[in-house]
Amino acid sequence: MANPGKGTTAVVRHQTDTAVAATPAPNNDGSSTATSSTGTDVPLAALAATAVPRHRSLWTDAWRRLTKNRLAVVGLIIVVVFIVMATFAPLLAPYTQAEVVDVRLARQGPSWLWPFGLDQNGRDIWSRTLYGARVSLLVGVVSQIIVLAIGVPVGMVAGYKGGNIDNLLMRFVDVFYAVPQLLLVMIFLNLFGPGLFNIFLGIGLVSWVTIARLVRGTSLSLREAEYINAARVSGAGDRYILLRHLLPNSLTPIIVAVTFGIPTAIFTEAALSFVGVGINPPQASWGQMVGVGTDTGLVQASPHILLFPIAAIGFTMLGFTFLGDGLRDALDVRTKE
Numbered sequence: 001m002a003n004p005g006k007g008t009t010a011v012v013r014h015q016t017d018t019a020v021a022a023t024p025a026p027n028n029d030g031s032s033t034a035t036s037s038t039g040t041d042v043p044l045a046a047l048a049a050t051a052v053p054r055h056r057s058l059w060t061d062a063w064r065r066l067t068k069n070r071l072a073v074v075g076l077i078i079v080v081v082f083i084v085m086a087t088f089a090p091l092l093a094p095y096t097q098a099e100v101v102d103v104r105l106a107r108q109g110p111s112w113l114w115p116f117g118l119d120q121n122g123r124d125i126w127s128r129t130l131y132g133a134r135v136s137l138l139v140g141v142v143s144q145i146i147v148l149a150i151g152v153p154v155g156m157v158a159g160y161k162g163g164n165i166d167n168l169l170m171r172f173v174d175v176f177y178a179v180p181q182l183l184l185v186m187i188f189l190n191l192f193g194p195g196l197f198n199i200f201l202g203i204g205l206v207s208w209v210t211i212a213r214l215v216r217g218t219s220l221s222l223r224e225a226e227y228i229n230a231a232r233v234s235g236a237g238d239r240y241i242l243l244r245h246l247l248p249n250s251l252t253p254i255i256v257a258v259t260f261g262i263p264t265a266i267f268t269e270a271a272l273s274f275v276g277v278g279i280n281p282p283q284a285s286w287g288q289m290v291g292v293g294t295d296t297g298l299v300q301a302s303p304h305i306l307l308f309p310i311a312a313i314g315f316t317m318l319g320f321t322f323l324g325d326g327l328r329d330a331l332d333v334r335t336k337e
Contacts, residue, residue, distance in 0.1 A: 065330040072326020078319025085130050086137035093127035098282035107302040117304040120292065125305065128284040129312055135285050136316065139199055139269040140262035146204025147261060151211035152254065156242050158212070159219025170216065176209045182268060189277045199278060203265050211257045218250045252331040259324035263317040270313055286313050 066072050085092065095101060100122045101114070108118040116125035158169040176184070188202040222228060223246070231241050270287030272278035279285035286309045293299065293306030 062327075062330040066326050069326040069329065071322045072330070075319045075322025075324075075326060078315055079323055082133060082316050082319065083137065086133040089130040089134050093124075093130045095124045095127040097123075097128050097131035097284040099123065099127070107298070107305065109302070110304055116308045117302070119289075119305050120295075120298060120302070125289075125308055128289060129286070129308055131284040132286040132289060132309065132312065133316075135196065135279060135283070136266045136269065136313075138196070139203065140265045142200045143203040143207065143265040144258050144261050146200065147208045147211055148254070148258070150204070151208035152215050152247070152250075154208070155212040155215025155217075156219050156246055156250070159216040160223050160238070160242060160246060162220075162223070166216070170213075173209045173212055176206065177213070181206045182271060185268060185272065186275075186277060189272065194272075194277050194280055196279060196283075199269055199272065203268055207261065207265065207268075211254065211261070214253050214257055215250055218253055219246050222246055222249055256324060256328045256331065259320060259327055263320035266316060267313065 066076075101118055101124055103122040105118055106120055106122040108114060108122075110117045114124055114126065116129060119125055119128070154169055154173070158166045184206045185199075185202040188205070189198055192198050192201075228241060228245055231245060236244075269278055269285070270290065273285040273287030274291040276291065279288055281288065289309035290306060290313070293302075293309065298305055
């Protein structure tokens with residue numbers, strides 16, 4: 001606020017949005033006071049302190065709460081490192097994922113030259129771990145895109161429509177939910193064959209039931225809200241209400257669910273590759289590397305072959321879990337500062 005000159009009137013707006021007329025008057029000590037409309041002398045500094053603070057959005061408040069959560073920050077750092085490793089694997093890896101360094105040095109332990117050592121075929125484990133991160137990131141992200149494409153529309157329609165449509169869709173969801181997801185993915189891969197693309201489809205086509213139930217619950221609680229009823233009265237169609245009202249207000253649980261869904265998909269892929277129905281060699285996969293490391297004789301003689309891919313899987317899942325917990329708390333509007 002500009003410094004008011006002598007004889008001018010300063011208008012200060014309080015948090016109640018009420019305009020208060022104040023006439024500044026200099027004091028003997030050099031400070032200024034203002035006479036409000038009630039006739040009370042109030043220091044200008046005090047009036048300025050009552051100004052309305054700048055409005056912060058939900059996402060700004062959520063980010064501030066997230067950064068105050070130390071475990072969430074640790075998880076975010078781990079996730080960022082994981083993404084950087086996966087994205088820039090060809091630049092960071094000294095060898096390709098199938099390149100043999102020297103077969104005579106097979107099972108060589110960690111050293112300055114090979115930080116993670118060499119595997120049973122003489123390949124650099126550090127390079128294969130980086131390329132395995134690419135597979136894990138692709139599986140986690142692409143499978144969740146498929147999950148969102150199926151689960152969100154099914155959940156929103158079931159929760160918004162209710163009645164027979166809700167019963168029909170939810171009974172279908174219950175059938176999928178009753179069977180272990182890993183078993184369904186294994187059946188899918190046995191029918192259509194292993195490979196990265198089939199893993200995307202298998203995990204995505206099986207894992208959508210969880211987010212469908214979550215979105216249905218959110219839609220059930222929102223469909224009788226006042227702004228939804230107002231939209232109906234104004235003539236808005238179902239599609240408009242679903243896309244412009246229900247979907248934006250369901251983003252918070254969807255974001256949290258996806259954050260937890262990515263590590264679940266990564267672990268599923270690792271489990272499939274471990275049993276031999278996932279990624280085809282020589283393409284690197286953490287689960288495949290763990291499976292090789294558990295071969296008879298390698299665990300005792302060369303534990304580094306098993307240790308590093310297990311650590312990669314563990315730290316990645318831990319990072320996403322910490323981040324998911326932090327996002328759940330940060331996006332909860334009921335969370336107190």
